[in-house]
Amino acid sequence: MRASAIEGLLAMSSSSSNRLAIIVMGVCGCGKSTFAAALAAERGLDLIDGDDLHGESAIAKMTRGEPLTDDDRWPWLDNVAAALADSVRSPRGIVIACSALRRSYRDRIRAGSSGDLRFVFLDAARELIEARMQQRRGHFMPQSLVESQFRTLEHPTAVETDVVTIPAHLPLGAALKLAITKLSV
Ligand SMILES: Nc1ncnc2c1ncn2[C@@H]1O[C@H](COP(=O)(O)OP(=O)(O)O)[C@@H](O)[C@H]1O
Numbered sequence: 001m002r003a004s005a006i007e008g009l010l011a012m013s014s015s016s017s018n019r020l021a022i023i024v025m026g027v028c029g030c031g032k033s034t035f036a037a038a039l040a041a042e043r044g045l046d047l048i049d050g051d052d053l054h055g056e057s058a059i060a061k062m063t064r065g066e067p068l069t070d071d072d073r074w075p076w077l078d079n080v081a082a083a084l085a086d087s088v089r090s091p092r093g094i095v096i097a098c099s100a101l102r103r104s105y106r107d108r109i110r111a112g113s114s115g116d117l118r119f120v121f122l123d124a125a126r127e128l129i130e131a132r133m134q135q136r137r138g139h140f141m142p143q144s145l146v147e148s149q150f151r152t153l154e155h156p157t158a159v160e161t162d163v164v165t166i167p168a169h170l171p172l173g174a175a176l177k178l179a180i181t182k183l184s185v
């Protein structure tokens, strides 16, 4: 192989290892969209809000106050994984806000993504979420779904070593700083 080709491959591998792929996860209202947008702005990353990857019927269902089932969620999670795979074209990387409540959902995203994937879990108490959902305007997700979100949530455990946990009650700036430190990015 010519030296220039080897240099090209080395450059590709080093740029892909520097590329960030981050999922911001947690129950509705924990601050995923807000945090993901701030992290993307801070690090010059592409940003996708997982809400935009739902099909129309899933949005209609949540709007009616019906929790999604696993069958509703698989195609959505596959869309998230596809967006991650597609992000190889993004020079710095991508951050996606996606609730990813169960371990199996996170595993589905992991299975479909290539490269270095990290999760930021915004860990929130029920009272905080009730208060934030009451304040939030113009979003399809009704307050009545908070209970099912907590019922569905499986807290990441120590075996999920690609997850960093950030208390959701922190002010945005402090949460961002802590996550950047914990992620070492
Ligand atoms: N760190 C924070 N401190 C205070 N309020 C926040 C914080 N993060 C988000 N919020 C507010 O909480 C509400 C829910 O945030 P949002 O980003 O929409 O959550 P999610 O995307 O997880 O549903 C919004 O009204 C938002 O402005």
Ligand SMILES: O=C(O)[C@H](O)[C@@H](O)[C@H](O)[C@H](O)COP(=O)(O)O
Pocket: 027, 028, 029, 032, 033, 050, 051, 062, 067, 068, 073, 098, 099, 100, 101, 139, 141, 149
């Ligand atoms: O901002 C929110 O309220 C949530 O991010 C919400 O929009 C999300 O799409 C749902 O949480 C659906 O998915 P799950 O039922 O799997 O959380």
